[in-house]
Amino acid sequence: MPEEKSPEPTQDPQVAEPPEAAEDDEVIYEPAPDELQLTPRALIVGCLLGALVAAMNISFGLRTGWSIGGSLIAAILGIAFFLILRPRIPFTRLEANITQTTGSGAGTMASAAGLLSAIPAMNLLADEGRDVPTFGYLELTVWGLSVAFLGVFFAVPLRRQLVVQEKLRFPTGTATAHTLMSMFAKGDEAIQKARVLLWFAGGAAAFSLAAYFVPQVEAWPIQEISWPTVGEAAGVSVFAWLAGHTFTVYVSPLMYGAGILIGIRVAASLALGAVVAWGLVGPYADAMGWATEASGGMSKWILWPGVAIMVSDGLTSLALSWRTILRAFTGGGASGPTKEAASDAQPHQIPNAVWVGGLALATLGTVIIAQLVFDIAWWLTLIGVAMSSLLAMIATRSTGETDINPIGAMGKVTQLAFGALSPGVLSTNIMGAAITSAGASQAGDMMQDLKTGRMLGASPRRQLVAQLVGVGAGVLVAVPIFVLFDSAYDIGVDPTMPAPAAHSWKAMAVILADGFGALPPMATWAIAIGAGVGVVLRALPKLVPSTKRFLPSGLAFGIAFIVPAFYSLAMLVGAVLFLLWKRRSPGAAEKLGFAVASGLIAGDGLMGIVKAGLTLLGVPTLTGGGGGH
16 A cells, blocks of 8 residues: 555645554464574565565656555565465465565665655756755765665664564554465465456556657547537637546556555545645636746746645644654553563564664764755754654654554644754755655564564564665665656656655745745745645544535645646546445455555556656657657
8 A cells, every 4th residue: 555654745745545454463473483584585486576666656656745655565466476386395475474574675676766766856956046956876876875774774773662561553564464464364365466466467557658759548639529629719629628638548557456455535635635736726826917927937837736735634634643752752641561582582672782883873874965965064963863763753643553554744834943053055955854854764664564473473683684674775776767767757846757846845945045025926826725724634534523525635635736636637637546446356355455555556567667758769759759758
């Protein structure tokens, strides 16, 4: 499922409902003392599958703001691979856990390294002529490793309190453990899920490649339909008007898969937001002369209320979670007698010297790269690391209780703090907050894996090794793919790569640096109204639960102001199709829905890498020009 960390507008948005967890979510498997666990084959397969997830998350995240966790994909494909291969030494459940942990660590690097948010936000500022540093592959790689390792080591000392003593649910981690056990018990089901995932990935990839050469199969040219006419100027067709406001027909396996994952409520919220933003607010601002060409036109003007909705939604959610925040510092009581598993024995625990030393090295690496590349003073970086450690505590507890990692909102809080500590310095504001975001992101991901491992009797020490290896593999794949996309597309400007999370980070930094006076005409009022809408959409369902079914998701509603309307509508199509499938065949939809969605996203997303390469090479389409979406 998308991680609520995932729209980075938000990674605070796991806008999808958390997976169901069993009532008895303690230890469900007692491994044999000599059962294989940390093996080269488990690590290699985990790295390969995690790298695949990291790669597709770059394409997916730069289009939607969300990213996908790698745990379930790595578990499904890893187990199926060895069931088909039938090695002489059988693949074990603990090896599957290592594969899943490694894949999870690698898959999250697209978001943890800031490649969906902070880094493209910096590039957007540079494109505007702002005085911000530039960076390349090597700098991004070292940066990604440093900040991700911070989060991994932040999580280690929290395991005993949150996982062993308090037994927090960590719904995704719990669901992963039960899914893994189910796949081992029903080998045919694991192979079926993998087969479905791969078939849909292949179909999506083939369609996506065809769309490069014949863009019309993906983006229907409805603007060429001349009837009926609308508006003051005779001869302007309704379809031309709709296409001019990004309401066009867009056939996208990736967006259909995203619609399956986020669910009908969030998808409908996106569609409603698209109608309001691109059909009402934007045209009105344009007609009133507020969306001037000098300020970037209508699409740039509506960014401001959209960002305000997302930010206020996230901050309100954080404020309403004050009990969770309080428990992060005071500790919660144990949920029952602590059952000591074999994996809790001292030889399996992570020594204090390991996580303390690892944290020190990661901090040193972060300080050095922040100073040399982003020109952030060492003491400001240390403040960022300290804030990251505190917010990682909040993030992991929130993840454990709700499956939502509110790193988007916490990133904005950190931006406010750095706006006061280093006023007017855009790079410090964004990259300082990125430290916090990365630490909270990776800590939450690591704790989900530790929950899965606890339930399966896995060694935390070996899981730590798997997570670190996965982080390394993920960053080595995610960074070059981001660089490829950055070369092929104008990220954040090109409507096919809108990078909504990056615009959220950039907007906050610009307001803190320049003040509201530098905004386009009436944008300040739009921000105020948007902020109010975000607060209401988040707070009202919490205060009056009966209203939730009638109100849209604030986060999704705000994202629709940033991404083209055809993306939001395409995700709604995916959600509706899945809803129809569930009503017709609920068992099959429940069992195979995740595999279908992951296949669609993986095939289309990975083919996006190929299409970026074709674009750079100047390979023409069959209709002339240089490549479609």
